[in-house]
Amino acid sequence: xxxxxxxxxxxxxxxxxxxxxxxxxxxxxxxxxxxxxxxxxxxxxxxxxxxxxxxxxxxxxxxxxxxxxxxxxxxxxxxxxxxxxxxxxxxxxxxxxxxxxxxxxxxxxxxxxxxxxxxxxxxxxxxxxxxxxxxxxxxxxxxxxxxxxxxxxxxxxxxxxxxxxxxxxxxxxxxxxxxxxxxxxxxxxxxxxxxxxxxxxxxxxxxxxxxxxxxxxxxxxxxxxxxxxxxxxxxxxxxxxxxxxxxxxxxxxxxxxxxxxxxxxxxxxxxxxxxxxxxxxxxxxxxxxxxxxxxxxxxxxxxxxxxxxxxxxxxxxxxxxxxxxxxxxxxxxxxxxxxxxxxxxxxxxxx
Amino acid sequence: xxxxxxxxxxxxxxxxxxxxxxxxxxxxxxxxxxxxxxxxxxxxxxxxxxxxxxxxxxxxxxxxxxxxxxxxxxxxxxxxxxxxxxxxxxxxxxxxxxxxxxxxxxxxxxxxxxxxxxxxxxxxxxxxxxxxxxxxxxxxxxxxxxxxxxxxxxxxxxxxxxxxxxxxxxxxxxxxxxxxxxxxxxxxxxxxxxxxxxxxxxxxxxxxxxxxxxxxxxxxxxxxxxxxxxxxxxxxxxxxxxxxxxxxxxxxxxxxxxxxxxxxxxxxxxxxxxxxxxxxxxxxxxxxxxxxxxxxxxxxxxxxxxxxxxxxxxxxxxxxxxxxxxxxxxxxxxxxxxxxxxxxxxxxxxxxxxxxxxxxxxxxxxxxxxxx
Numbered sequence: 001x002x003x004x005x006x007x008x009x010x011x012x013x014x015x016x017x018x019x020x021x022x023x024x025x026x027x028x029x030x031x032x033x034x035x036x037x038x039x040x041x042x043x044x045x046x047x048x049x050x051x052x053x054x055x056x057x058x059x060x061x062x063x064x065x066x067x068x069x070x071x072x073x074x075x076x077x078x079x080x081x082x083x084x085x086x087x088x089x090x091x092x093x094x095x096x097x098x099x100x101x102x103x104x105x106x107x108x109x110x111x112x113x114x115x116x117x118x119x120x121x122x123x124x125x126x127x128x129x130x131x132x133x134x135x136x137x138x139x140x141x142x143x144x145x146x147x148x149x150x151x152x153x154x155x156x157x158x159x160x161x162x163x164x165x166x167x168x169x170x171x172x173x174x175x176x177x178x179x180x181x182x183x184x185x186x187x188x189x190x191x192x193x194x195x196x197x198x199x200x201x202x203x204x205x206x207x208x209x210x211x212x213x214x215x216x217x218x219x220x221x222x223x224x225x226x227x228x229x230x231x232x233x234x235x236x237x238x239x240x241x242x243x244x245x246x247x248x249x250x251x252x253x254x255x256x257x258x259x260x261x262x263x264x265x266x267x268x269x270x271x272x273x274x275x276x277x278x279x280x281x282x283x284x285x286x287x288x289x290x291x292x293x294x295x296x297x298x299x300x301x302x303x304x305x306x307x308x309x310x311x312x313x314x315x316x317x318x319x320x321x322x323x324x325x326x327x328x329x330x331x332x333x334x335x336x337x338x339x340x341x342x343x344x345x346x347x348x349x350x351x
Numbered sequence: 352x353x354x355x356x357x358x359x360x361x362x363x364x365x366x367x368x369x370x371x372x373x374x375x376x377x378x379x380x381x382x383x384x385x386x387x388x389x390x391x392x393x394x395x396x397x398x399x400x401x402x403x404x405x406x407x408x409x410x411x412x413x414x415x416x417x418x419x420x421x422x423x424x425x426x427x428x429x430x431x432x433x434x435x436x437x438x439x440x441x442x443x444x445x446x447x448x449x450x451x452x453x454x455x456x457x458x459x460x461x462x463x464x465x466x467x468x469x470x471x472x473x474x475x476x477x478x479x480x481x482x483x484x485x486x487x488x489x490x491x492x493x494x495x496x497x498x499x500x501x502x503x504x505x506x507x508x509x510x511x512x513x514x515x516x517x518x519x520x521x522x523x524x525x526x527x528x529x530x531x532x533x534x535x536x537x538x539x540x541x542x543x544x545x546x547x548x549x550x551x552x553x554x555x556x557x558x559x560x561x562x563x564x565x566x567x568x569x570x571x572x573x574x575x576x577x578x579x580x581x582x583x584x585x586x587x588x589x590x591x592x593x594x595x596x597x598x599x600x601x602x603x604x605x606x607x608x609x610x611x612x613x614x615x616x617x618x619x620x621x622x623x624x625x626x627x628x629x630x631x632x633x634x635x636x637x638x639x640x641x642x643x644x645x646x647x648x649x650x651x652x653x654x655x656x657x658x659x660x661x662x663x664x665x666x667x668x669x670x671x672x673x674x675x676x677x678x679x680x681x682x683x684x685x686x687x688x689x690x691x692x693x694x695x696x697x698x699x700x701x702x703x704x705x706x707x708x709x710x711x712x713x714x715x716x717x718x719x720x721x722x723x
Binding site: 060161175176178205206208209210213214234236237239258274276277278282283287289290291 | 433434541571572573574576577580583598600602605639642643644645646647648656658659660661662
C-alpha cells in the first residue's frame with residue numbers, strides 16, 4: 001500500500017508512538033467579546049506535535065489558525081479574547097492552569113514564536129543585538145557582555161553575514177529576509193522544545209522564502225524541536241510539513257499526513273483549495289473557484305460551516321455539525337493520522 | 352519601427368499640432384496581435400539628496416534602468432520579479448503617475464511621456480490601473496457609487512450626468528456585485544468584493560489597457576481564483592490588453608500570454624509563457640522558478656532547487672556589468688565588465704527551439720526546471 005512506504009521513507013518524521021507529544025491541544029475554544037456579539041474564533045480544536053515533527057496548520061484569514069497559536073503561547077488579547085474551554089498540554093501538563101508568572105517562564109526557554117512581519121515584531125529603537133541578548137539577560141541573568149556575545153553566535157547560526165559587525169545595527173538596517181532570520185534566531189535563542197511559526201515567509205520574496213524555509217527546517221532537525229507552521233500557502237506546506245491540519249471557521253476540517261492530503265483530500269474544502277491552484281493543463285480554462293466568501297463568525301451558518309460554499313452540500317449539512325471522524329480505506333482499513341469533518345467523507349475520498 | 356520615428360520629426364511642430372495628431376492616432380483602433388504599447392529604454396532614477404537648504408544630489412536609486420517591451424492588443428503580459436526590482440515603478444511610469452527620467456512609451460505609435468493637455472487626458476482614459484491593496488486604494492468616505500462614478504466626472508463625454516447611476520450599476524453587475532450595493536461604503540465589503548470594486552472603477556472609462564499591480568496578492572486563496580476568472584472573462588468581453596504584475600508565478604503563468612522577468616531595474620528575459628516556464632535560459636529565471644514552492648510533495652522531492660545566496664543588491668549602487676552576477680553561480684569575469692544585452696542568445700539564434708527568445712545573459716543556456 002502506498003501509505004506504508006511513504007512513512008518508511010521519512011523516518012525522522014515518525015518518532016516512537018509511545019512518546020508523549022511536546023504539545024497537545026484538546027478541544028480548545030476561544031471567543032472574543034465584541035460590541036456586535038460573541039465571536040467564536042476557535043471551536044474545539046485538537047492537535048498534537050511531537051519533537052522533531054512539523055505540523056502545518058492551513059487556513060484562510062479568519063479561520064482561527066493564528067488565534068489558536070496565540071492561545072498556546074498565552075499572548076491572546078484578553079479582554080476581549082478568552083479561552084472558554086479546553087486544555088493545552090505541554091509535555092503532559094495543562095498550561096492553561098498555570099499562573100501568568102509561570103507561563104512567562106515557559107515563553108522563551110520552552111516555547112517560542114516566529115511572527116509574520118519581522119519589521120513590526122522587532123523593536124525599532126533597540127539594536128538587534130540588544131533584542132537577541134534580552135532573552136539571555138532576562139531568562140538566564142547573563143551579563144550584558146556575555147549576552148551580546150551570545151547574540152553574535154546566534155546571528156552566525158542563522159547565517160547572517162558579518163554577524164559581529166552587524167550586531168549593533170537596528171532592524172531597519174536589515175533586509176526583509178535578514179530580519180526574518182533575526183526573528184528565527186530570537187525564537188531559537190534558548191533552544192525551546194516547540195516553535196510556532198506564524199506565516200514566517202508570507203512577507204518575503206520567493207527566492208528569499210526558499211532560503212528561510214530551508215534554514216528553519218535545518219535548525220528544527222538539529223535541535224529536534226516540534227514546529228507548528230501556520231500558513232495559507234499550500235506550496236510552502238508541501239515543502240516542509242510532516243502532517244497537516246486544515247482549519248475552516250474555527251474548526252479543524254481535515255487532518256492528514258502530508259503526502260496523503262495532496263493525493264486524495266477527504267474534505268470538500270481541501271479539495272476546493274487544491275483545485276483552485278492554477279495548473280499547467282488548465283491554461284486558458286477557467287480556474288476552479290470556491291464560490292462565496294468565508295463565513296462571518298458572528299453568525300456562523302447552521303450545521304457544517306462550509307455548507308453554503310460546498311458543491312456537495314445536502315440537507316444534513318445544513319442542520320448537523322459534522323464531527324471530526326477517522327478516515328478509513330474502502331475496506332475499512334485504518335489510515336493513520338487521517339480525520340475529516342465531513343458527512344460525506346467517504347464519497348469525497350473514494351469517489 | 353518606421354511608425355515610431357514619426358514622433359521625432361514632429362518635435363519641432365507646435366504643441367497643438369502634436370496634440371491633434373496624437374488624438375487622431377488614439378482614436379484609431381488597433382488590430383488584434385498588433386502592438387498597442389511599446390516601451391523603449393524606459394529609465395526612472397529617484398535622486399538621493401543630501402543637505403536641507405542646499406540640496407545636493409549624491410546619487411540615484413536606479414529603480415528602472417532601461418526597460419523595453421511591447422504589449423500587443425488583446426494579450427496579457429505578465430511581469431514578475433522580486434520586491435524592489437522596479438516592476439511597480441514601471442506600472443506607475445506607464446500610467447504617467449511618475450515622470451520618466453528618459454526613454455519613451457509609445458501608445459499606438461505616439462510617445463506619451465511628453466504629452467500634455469487633451470492628448471494626455473485621452474491617454475489616461477485609455478490606460479487604467481487596478482491596485483494591489485483593495486483596503487487602501489478605495490476612499491473610505493466615498494460610497495461605491497461615487498468611487499466607480501468618479502472617472503465620469505473627469506471624462507464626462509463617456510457618460511452624461513443623468514446616465515451615470517445606471518452606468519455604475521451596470522459596472523457593478525459586470526464585475527459580479529449586486530447593483531443595489533451602490534450606496535454602500537468600502538468597509539462593508541470583503542477583500543475580494545473590494546477588489547471587484549477596484550476593477551469596476553478601472554473599467555468605467557472603457558479603457559484599452561489595464562495595468563494590474565499585484566491584483567490578487569492581498570486576497571485569500573479561495574477568493575483569488577474568483578478574481579482571476581473575472582479578469583479573464585472581462586478581457587474577452589471588452590477586448591482588453593493587460594499588463595499583469597505579480598510575484599506569484601503560477602498565477603502569472605495561468606493568465607499571461609507572454610511573461611517578462613525583471614531583476615534590479617532591468618528585464619532579464621521575455622518570452623511566451625512556455626518559453627519562460629519550460630525553457631528559461633537566464634539563470635535568474637531558473638532560480639526563481641526552482642524556488643517556487645510546488646503544492647505537491649511528490650514533485651517537490653524530484654526537483655532540483657537552486658537556492659540563491661544573499662539578497663537583491665541595492666538599486667542605488669547596482670553591481671557593474673550584469674546585475675545578477677553577485678548571486679549567479681555562472682558568473683565569470685566577463686559578467687563584471689560587460690553588460691549583457693537583452694537579445695536572443697547567439698547559440699539559439701535562427702534555431703527553431705523554444706529557447707530562442709530574448710534573454711540578457713552571456714551564458715544563456717537551458718536548464719531543466721520542473722516549473723509550476
